[in-house]
Amino acid sequence: MNELAEIVAVWREEQGGAGAARGVRFVVESGRSAADIAAAAARLLQLELSVTALFADQPALARFHALDIPGVSRLDRADLFEVAAVLRRALDAETVEPDLGTDYFLPEPAIPAEGAPEGIDFTFWCWARKLPADENWAIKKARIPEAWQFAQDQGRPVAGVGSVVFQPDTGIVDTHVALPPGMANRPGAANFVEPGRPPVDPRTGGHNPGHGTGTGSVIASPGGRMKGVAPAATVVPLRCVESVAVFDQSPVAQAISHAERHGAHVITMSLGGVPSSALHAAARQAVASNVIVVAAAGNCVGEVVWPARYDEVIAIAGVNEASRPWQGSCRGPSVAVSAPAEFVLRADGTDRSVPPAAVSGGQGTSFAVAMTAGIAALWLAFHGRDRLIAELPGGRTLQEQFRRLLRRAVQKPPGFDTRKFGAGIVDALALLQLDPASAWQQSGAEEAGGDEHDSLRSLVAAAFGEGAAEAALPALDDRQHHAELACAALDRLRAAQTRRAQAEALPPPLLSPSLRGRLGAPLYNSDGAGP
Amino acid sequence: MTERFDEAAAARLERVPSRALRLLAPRGSDFEGAESGRAAAPEGPSRQGLPDSIDSGHIARRLRAAQAMLAPDRGVIRDRDGEAQALADDLVGTARGAMDVLLEGGSRESLSFPQVLALEAVLHTRGRPALRVEGDSLEELSEDKHPGSGFWRIIQNQHEHAIIDAAASTGAVVVNDKMFSNGRPWVQGTAWLIAPDLAITNRHVLFPPIGQILGRRRAGAPTQARIKGDLDVLVDFAFDNGPARERRYRVLDVPFVSGPDDTIDVALLRLEQLPSSPPPLRVAAATLEARELDRLYVIGHPGRMPDVPDAVRLVFNEPDERKRVSYGETMDPDENHPQDLVYDPSTIGGFSGGSVFAFGAPEVVALHYWGDAAAGNRAMTCAALRAHAVGAFLT
Numbered sequence: 001m002n003e004l005a006e007i008v009a010v011w012r013e014e015q016g017g018a019g020a021a022r023g024v025r026f027v028v029e030s031g032r033s034a035a036d037i038a039a040a041a042a043r044l045l046q047l048e049l050s051v052t053a054l055f056a057d058q059p060a061l062a063r064f065h066a067l068d069i070p071g072v073s074r075l076d077r078a079d080l081f082e083v084a085a086v087l088r089r090a091l092d093a094e095t096v097e098p099d100l101g102t103d104y105f106l107p108e109p110a111i112p113a114e115g116a117p118e119g120i121d122f123t124f125w126c127w128a129r130k131l132p133a134d135e136n137w138a139i140k141k142a143r144i145p146e147a148w149q150f151a152q153d154q155g156r157p158v159a160g161v162g163s164v165v166f167q168p169d170t171g172i173v174d175t176h177v178a179l180p181p182g183m184a185n186r187p188g189a190a191n192f193v194e195p196g197r198p199p200v201d202p203r204t205g206g207h208n209p210g211h212g213t214g215t216g217s218v219i220a221s222p223g224g225r226m227k228g229v230a231p232a233a234t235v236v237p238l239r240c241v242e243s244v245a246v247f248d249q250s251p252v253a254q255a256i257s258h259a260e261r262h263g264a265h266v267i268t269m270s271l272g273g274v275p276s277s278a279l280h281a282a283a284r285q286a287v288a289s290n291v292i293v294v295a296a297a298g299n300c301v302g303e304v305v306w307p308a309r310y311d312e313v314i315a316i317a318g319v320n321e322a323s324r325p326w327q328g329s330c331r332g333p334s335v336a337v338s339a340p341a342e343f344v345l346r347a348d349g350t351d352r353s354v355p356p357a358a359v360s361g362g363q364g365t366s367f368a369v370a371m372t373a374g375i376a377a378l379w380l381a382f383h384g385r386d387r388l389i390a391e392l393p394g395g396r397t398l399q400e401q402f403r404r405l406l407r408r409a410v411q412k413p414p415g416f417d418t419r420k421f422g423a424g425i426v427d428a429l430a431l432l433q434l435d436p437a438s439a440w441q442q443s444g445a446e447e448a449g450g451d452e453h454d455s456l457r458s459l460v461a462a463a464f465g466e467g468a469a470e471a472a473l474p475a476l477d478d479r480q481h482h483a484e485l486a487c488a489a490l491d492r493l494r495a496a497q498t499r500r501a502q503a504e505a506l507p508p509p510l511l512s513p514s515l516r517g518r519l520g521a522p523l524y525n526s527d528g529a530g531p
Numbered sequence: 532m533t534e535r536f537d538e539a540a541a542a543r544l545e546r547v548p549s550r551a552l553r554l555l556a557p558r559g560s561d562f563e564g565a566e567s568g569r570a571a572a573p574e575g576p577s578r579q580g581l582p583d584s585i586d587s588g589h590i591a592r593r594l595r596a597a598q599a600m601l602a603p604d605r606g607v608i609r610d611r612d613g614e615a616q617a618l619a620d621d622l623v624g625t626a627r628g629a630m631d632v633l634l635e636g637g638s639r640e641s642l643s644f645p646q647v648l649a650l651e652a653v654l655h656t657r658g659r660p661a662l663r664v665e666g667d668s669l670e671e672l673s674e675d676k677h678p679g680s681g682f683w684r685i686i687q688n689q690h691e692h693a694i695i696d697a698a699a700s701t702g703a704v705v706v707n708d709k710m711f712s713n714g715r716p717w718v719q720g721t722a723w724l725i726a727p728d729l730a731i732t733n734r735h736v737l738f739p740p741i742g743q744i745l746g747r748r749r750a751g752a753p754t755q756a757r758i759k760g761d762l763d764v765l766v767d768f769a770f771d772n773g774p775a776r777e778r779r780y781r782v783l784d785v786p787f788v789s790g791p792d793d794t795i796d797v798a799l800l801r802l803e804q805l806p807s808s809p810p811p812l813r814v815a816a817a818t819l820e821a822r823e824l825d826r827l828y829v830i831g832h833p834g835r836m837p838d839v840p841d842a843v844r845l846v847f848n849e850p851d852e853r854k855r856v857s858y859g860e861t862m863d864p865d866e867n868h869p870q871d872l873v874y875d876p877s878t879i880g881g882f883s884g885g886s887v888f889a890f891g892a893p894e895v896v897a898l899h900y901w902g903d904a905a906a907g908n909r910a911m912t913c914a915a916l917r918a919h920a921v922g923a924f925l926t
Contacts, residue, residue: 010750011750013750014750079747508717513761
């Protein structure tokens with residue numbers, strides 16, 4: 001029995017039984033019609049399935065289709081990629097990518113008992129223990145109050161008024177007193193996890209309940225014990241993940257596209273994982289429409305994750321009160337700047353009192369990017385978004401302009417590692433003080449460099465060595481394999497930073513037969529010491 | 532350096548079944564011997580006290596023995612003795628620093644990786660050898676290769692036949708990727724026979740959290756699994772340092788594997804039946820008290836590592852997947868994981884699924900599943916296995 005037949009046999013049994021598996025989604029990138037794809041896939045798999053447009057009313061993204069197989073379980077990652085590869089060949093598609101539910105973006109975890117077996121994969125090194133001297137250090141470090149004052153002194157719009165920030169995340173606890181009231185019912189608010197329902201975070205299942213409540217509050221909390229960076233901005237929640245530790249690519253891609261179509265000025269993503277053709281296309285389109293798109297560099301896996309890793313997206317790493325890197329921050333040349341990430345005051349979404357009101361310090365690049373999104377809202381309001389767009393030179397985007405200015409208006413403490421943590425630490429006041437036109441006085445050298453292929457190659461090299469990256473070139477040249485290679489590399493990088501690396505001999509990476517066939521040789525560490 | 536404990540520190544430390552604290556706490560401290568519930572015996576296997584120059588000397592000697600097996604440097608003059616001593620001094624200094632942290636009430640998690648590894652290096656000098664199996668005999672204990680382990684010699688001589696018999700029925704879970712004609716097989720864990728055609732191992736040997744997954748759960752019967760068709764999985768009972776013998780048995784399927792969230796980490800492998808297979812091991816019927824178990828050994832296959840830390844190299848030299856027997860003692864049980872046997876023999880990845888025996892007892896007492904240099908290694912007791920659904924397969 002070949003691998004596909006075995007997998008399909010399991011799924012067929014699941015669909016025929018009384019199981020309650022949630023189903024599996026593949027995103028098919030193809031110029032064929034949905035009906036054609038559905039007929040061909042059903043012939044191949046002999047399973048109940050449906051094919052619909054992934055992006056509704058988006059002609060430019062019409063080549064992406066959601067192929068949903070209901071009532072089946074995800075099996076393991078290699079199996080999903082194997083089915084995807086077989087579907088791609090059968091459909092003659094550009095790519096077929098499964099939604100994976102990856103967990104490469106670690107939220108703050110519960111700490112396991114000392115010495116307990118479950119501690120082997122716990123990233124103790126990643127999470128700081130020492131509280132800051134000033135719980136409000138984050139907005140002071142980013143010079144937010146000075147920026148508000150400066151805008152007021154200049155007679156300009158203050159605190160982000162008029163700016164619209166869309167927030168793909170877990171949704172929000174809309175009764176939390178540290179959030180503006182009525183957020184979940186704002187125009188454009190949407191839910192891609194439970195379609196048709198408001199983007200309210202039920203705080204059930206998964207890790208880190210209430211994540212979106214925390215990040216949303218960092219942007220626009222109206223005041224009290226904490227105040228958001230841009231309290232006058234309009235934050236629109238989009239529920240596209242149940243937990244940031246379970247990252248499905250296609251709902252995030254849909255959320256980006258939805259935000260662009262519903263009037264987003266800024267899209268902030270405190271989440272991440274592996275590359276996705278659909279997500280990349282949606283992000284590109286948003287940037288081309290002069291939406292500012294920022295994303296978190298990631299937590300606890302070392303290297304920057306996607307979508308932050310895409311050139312088109314502004315990647316934000318994290319620092320602490322002492323202006324040193326937050327110890328869990330992902331890092332690398334794709335980082336544009338760093339922002340506060342260690343015990344950043346935020347609405348605590350785990351508070352189950354009525355109404356919830358708890359505020360506490362949160363860790364992670366989630367908060368660094370939320371702060372930066374708030375700063376983008378301040379900047380757009382200060383200069384006027386329409387005016388900025390009207391004055392853009394031909395072929396330039398607002399994203400490019402903002403990135404250049406953001407990188408120039410930084411605080412750069414002595415010894416700051418600009419190769420890994422971007423140009424410096426965000427400085428809202430300095431940003432507002434810069435002439436927007438000065439962005440174009442720089443050469444293109446400040447832009448993040450390298451395409452997706454190079455970016456993935458460098459990740460594979462970081463995980464397995466240069467030799468392995470060279471050996472992986474046949475697969476790197478085919479986008480079909482990008483997400484799977486990224487998974488293998490991120491698995492290895494994260495494991496290398498846990499006790500597992502010391503206690504365990506790691507098996508060879510989990511790869512589908514199709515990718516192994518494309519590689520032609522095992523993906524060993526290039527020192528050859530072991531699998 | 533804190534030589535005595537205040538009550539608060541002692542209370543904190545009592546919650547940590549720390550192998551390092553037990554073996555390396557300073558002589559005369561309130562903590563000495565307290566974790567094991569036993570007084571430290573002057574003639575006991577473990578030299579008590581903080582890491583010291585004796586440890587450094589043992590480590591250096593062990594390093595020099597390992598270096599002697601390396602190819603000579605061509606045209607390069609190196610002070611290998613000096614290098615060994617410097618590394619040993621560095622390891623002992625790091626281990627002292629780690630003990631400072633622990634004795635002052637620091638948690639296990641406040642130690643860095645280098646500190647944990649340095650503790651492992653010192654612990655090894657206190658007599659925790661991992662001996663190679665050489666067919667029908669064991670590697671000889673030597674002061675150069677196994678410093679501080681001389682006291683095991685008498686015990687080994689008394690029980691060597693039983694150990695060899697146990698090792699003969701404990702094998703490596705070997706995986707061969709059919710996709711690659713040029714790929715080398717690798718060892719993903721250890722398994723041991725419980726019936727002529729049935730071996731027991733850990734779930735995570737088949738379904739590791741990171742890396743190649745070997746099986747696929749059956750729809751409608753999720754506690755059963757198939758081996759993936761693109762992999763060959765075998766159990767090799769003769770993968771040791773003895774003469775080459777043919778003792779490889781293909782895994783046909785997985786008649787039981789515990790659920791992904793089950794705290795009992797166990798799986799069964801059905802093997803092809805061939806003549807002359809090793810005899811099954813007897814599985815203990817009841818939990819033995821830690822005091823009854825006292826000294827014990829675990830049989831496993833230390834897996835290859837991309838980068839072998841010095842401390843692991845000190846214990847295992849080169850972890851080359853071939854069968855080892857590690858000696859050690861039991862530690863106090865973990866109240867949070869009552870099904871676990873906690874002990875201190877040297878193990879690394881690849882020992883997962885290994886068999887654990889008390890010296891002198893004819894039955895397996897536990898299934899090894901986890902190792903931690905500082906907090907103790909763990910196995911699931913056979914009593915816990917019998918109380919679980921997998922118990923239906925145990926005779």
